Amino acid sequence: MTSKVTRKPRIAVFKFASCDGCQLSLLDAEDELLGVAGAIDIAYFPEASSSMLKGPYDIGLVEGSITTHHDAQRIQQVRRQCKTLITIGACATAGGIQALRNWKDVDEFIRIVYATPKYINTLKLSTPIAEHVPVDFELRGCPINKHQLIELITATLAGRKPNVPTYSVCMECKRKGNVCIAVAQGVACLGPVTQAGCGALCPSFDRGCYGCYGPMESPNTESLSHQLHILGQNNVEITRAFRSFNAWAWQFRKAGEENERM
Amino acid sequence: MSKQQTRTIKVDILARVEGEGALYVKLKGNQVLDVKLKIYEPPRFFEAFLRGRHFSELPDLVARICGICPIAYQMSAVHAIERALGIGIDPAVRQLRRLFYCGEWIESHALHVYMLHAPDFLGYPDGIAMARDHQAIVQQGLRLKKAGNGIVSLMGGREIHPVSAAVGGFYKVPSKSALKELVDELTWALDASLATAHWVSGFDFPDFEQDYEFVSLFHPEEYPFNEGRIVSNRGLDIDATEYEESFTEQHVQHSNALHSVLRGRDSYMVGPMARFNLNFGKLPDVAQQAAHDCGLQIPCRNPFRSIVVRAIELVFACHEALRLIREYEPPPVPRAQAAARASTGHAATEAPRGLLYHRYVLDQDGLITSAKIVPPTSQNQKRIEEDLRHFVSQVATRPAEEITWKCEQAVRNYDPCISCATHFLRLQLERD
Numbered sequence: 001m002t003s004k005v006t007r008k009p010r011i012a013v014f015k016f017a018s019c020d021g022c023q024l025s026l027l028d029a030e031d032e033l034l035g036v037a038g039a040i041d042i043a044y045f046p047e048a049s050s051s052m053l054k055g056p057y058d059i060g061l062v063e064g065s066i067t068t069h070h071d072a073q074r075i076q077q078v079r080r081q082c083k084t085l086i087t088i089g090a091c092a093t094a095g096g097i098q099a100l101r102n103w104k105d106v107d108e109f110i111r112i113v114y115a116t117p118k119y120i121n122t123l124k125l126s127t128p129i130a131e132h133v134p135v136d137f138e139l140r141g142c143p144i145n146k147h148q149l150i151e152l153i154t155a156t157l158a159g160r161k162p163n164v165p166t167y168s169v170c171m172e173c174k175r176k177g178n179v180c181i182a183v184a185q186g187v188a189c190l191g192p193v194t195q196a197g198c199g200a201l202c203p204s205f206d207r208g209c210y211g212c213y214g215p216m217e218s219p220n221t222e223s224l225s226h227q228l229h230i231l232g233q234n235n236v237e238i239t240r241a242f243r244s245f246n247a248w249a250w251q252f253r254k255a256g257e258e259n260e261r262m
Numbered sequence: 263m264s265k266q267q268t269r270t271i272k273v274d275i276l277a278r279v280e281g282e283g284a285l286y287v288k289l290k291g292n293q294v295l296d297v298k299l300k301i302y303e304p305p306r307f308f309e310a311f312l313r314g315r316h317f318s319e320l321p322d323l324v325a326r327i328c329g330i331c332p333i334a335y336q337m338s339a340v341h342a343i344e345r346a347l348g349i350g351i352d353p354a355v356r357q358l359r360r361l362f363y364c365g366e367w368i369e370s371h372a373l374h375v376y377m378l379h380a381p382d383f384l385g386y387p388d389g390i391a392m393a394r395d396h397q398a399i400v401q402q403g404l405r406l407k408k409a410g411n412g413i414v415s416l417m418g419g420r421e422i423h424p425v426s427a428a429v430g431g432f433y434k435v436p437s438k439s440a441l442k443e444l445v446d447e448l449t450w451a452l453d454a455s456l457a458t459a460h461w462v463s464g465f466d467f468p469d470f471e472q473d474y475e476f477v478s479l480f481h482p483e484e485y486p487f488n489e490g491r492i493v494s495n496r497g498l499d500i501d502a503t504e505y506e507e508s509f510t511e512q513h514v515q516h517s518n519a520l521h522s523v524l525r526g527r528d529s530y531m532v533g534p535m536a537r538f539n540l541n542f543g544k545l546p547d548v549a550q551q552a553a554h555d556c557g558l559q560i561p562c563r564n565p566f567r568s569i570v571v572r573a574i575e576l577v578f579a580c581h582e583a584l585r586l587i588r589e590y591e592p593p594p595v596p597r598a599q600a601a602a603r604a605s606t607g608h609a610a611t612e613a614p615r616g617l618l619y620h621r622y623v624l625d626q627d628g629l630i631t632s633a634k635i636v637p638p639t640s641q642n643q644k645r646i647e648e649d650l651r652h653f654v655s656q657v658a659t660r661p662a663e664e665i666t667w668k669c670e671q672a673v674r675n676y677d678p679c680i681s682c683a684t685h686f687l688r689l690q691l692e693r694d
Binding site: 015016017018019020021022023024025027028030031033034037042045048049050051067068071096097098100101104106108109110112113114120122126142143198199201202204205206207210212237240244245 | 281282303304305306307308309310311313315316319322323326327328329330332373377378381387388389390391393397400401404405407408411419420421422423425426428433434513520596670679
């Protein structure tokens with residue numbers, strides 16, 4: 001903090017279609033929360049506060065994907081109110097698990113879940129925020145890593161580039177000293193194509209990475225699909241592996257569709 | 263003030279709940295004409311896109327229904343699949359699942375008691391503003407929450423959407439020594455929970471009681487998490503397989519969450535108050551004594567006192583977690599193997615907010631052909647509306663601002679998780 005700061009930066013948190021987990025990460029930063037709250041002005045965060053101040057805001061954090069006409073309009077207003085717009089989590093950055101509808105007939109989905117389909121108003125696709133408005137930074141993960149979130153907010157306020165690596169989970173896994181479960185145990189693992197950030201959790205728990213941080217920068221999904229075949233996975237299983245929380249991220253989408261066609 | 267005066271009060275968003283909803287109250291004079299808890303959280307169609315997925319993927323997929331209580335979804339799912347496939351779990355796995363659930367209850371209850379609900383009683387917009395005057399208290403709440411999260415991240419790798427739960431057990435189980443590291447903090451948390459119960463019991467509670475039908479799991483030997491029959495204070499006593507014969511869901515226009523009712527009866531309440539009233543005798547002495555010291559009646563019928571009940575459940579969960587850690591011996595294998603077969607499985611477990619029912623139908627390859635999930639908030643939805651209907655008439659002569667505040671508080675009594683039930687509450691009070 002310098003003496004030039006005359007007012008605290010104003011932060012807002014917005015929710016679209018999501019599970020609430022990523023904004024909860026802010027409240028899960030138990031040790032940092034009161035410190036962060038002292039350095040910034042949390043102007044709008046309805047899940048945590050009934051005091052909701054009007055924009056403009058210095059930073060807008062957006063959780064969730066766009067799935068309704070109303071939300072497609074609301075995100076335009078949100079963008080206009082925020083100097084810096086940051087999307088957090090797989091829903092906001094890739095459409096989320098609810099983007100599985102994008103390969104199905106949404107009207108049939110409505111009939112499966114709801115008795116009176118005409119009461120339900122939804123779009124055919126679940127899409128990431130960046131398909132609707134310009135986004136300044138996308139923080140990946142399902143859920144996001146709270147330490148990456150704190151780093152991102154700090155870096156944005158300081159006007160520097162955040163330290164959020166775009167390499168693969170394999171890098172984190174090696175650094176942790178894990179024995180490669182794909183090589184040693186023949187377990188199907190998406191680590192080679194998935195962005196780091198989780199701390200290589202799944203391989204540390206004796207299971208394959210399931211891709212919840214989405215595609216790394218320039219992933220070789222074709223080569224991984226080939227390896228998964230060698231490990232005994234069929235096309236249907238490989239398609240399912242690419243189709244989870246980041247199914248609509250274009251690299252995973254392409255990989256899933258290629259395997260589906262085979 | 264004239265009785266027929268027309269007033270319209272609108273509050274854009276009811277805050278401090280998980281999800282997006284609105285509340286609509288219509289009054290003529292002081293008579294309540296209509297109450298609607300509107301849920302406009304966009305539907306995400308979990309039950310539809312689960313079709314065609316393999317049962318082994320379920321714990322990861324259903325966790326994403328709710329970032330606040332992912333373990334609850336994982337637990338109901340794995341138990342339903344285990345029942346479908348006839349898999350027995352190791353007693354040590356059973357105990358570990360209880361410990362996992364303790365972590366989620368502590369994290370979720372501490373968040374609600376301190377950050378979401380207590381500000382209502384003390385007149386603050388949020389926990390952070392409350393911390394300016396009550397810093398030590400809020401820090402205690404955050405540390406308590408962290409103690410719960412400590413269990414979850416040790417056992418599951420992270421607080422939100424942990425990665426260890428699997429059909430048949432866990433991908434990896436903790437060592438005895440790893441769990442022992444939690445003991446000091448949980449010992450502190452047990453004392454802090456007792457202090458929490460004492461603190462919240464001194465709040466000012468509206469004089470408001472309702473004749474509820476309480477519904478929860480009941481187990482002959484323990485306070486329920488994953489096992490037990492579904493019972494009520496009015497004679498309901500069924501297995502999870504009979505759930506859909508006794509309960510039905512209604513689709514109403516103003517909500518993207520389905521309303522649950524008991525067939526032939528009506529609305530009912532699930533959650534901490536229901537569990538507490540139906541299972542009081544199963545609480546450890548320390549929790550029973552704390553409940554008496556806090557002046558809780560059994561049964562407790564004042565929903566505003568649910569904050570005290572949540573604190574008692576914090577006491578229980580910390581005590582139980584310490585017991586489980588003390589007695590823990592790792593299972594011989596982390597999980598039982600499961601062979602696929604065409605089958606149907608049902609399970610109900612106790613999420614922090616109440617009973618969570620799942621049913622899955624599997625084909626011979628273990629792929630899901632049908633799924634049904636009934637979250638606690640959709641079961642409480644109709645009951646919340648009824649509480650409001652009665653409560654508003656009791657406070658209708660008060661100034662609009664006060665009515666609004668109290669109504670929001672009455673909704674928060676249930677710690678509604680609208681993301682689960684489908685999510686922002688917007689309160690709109692209209693006078694005709």
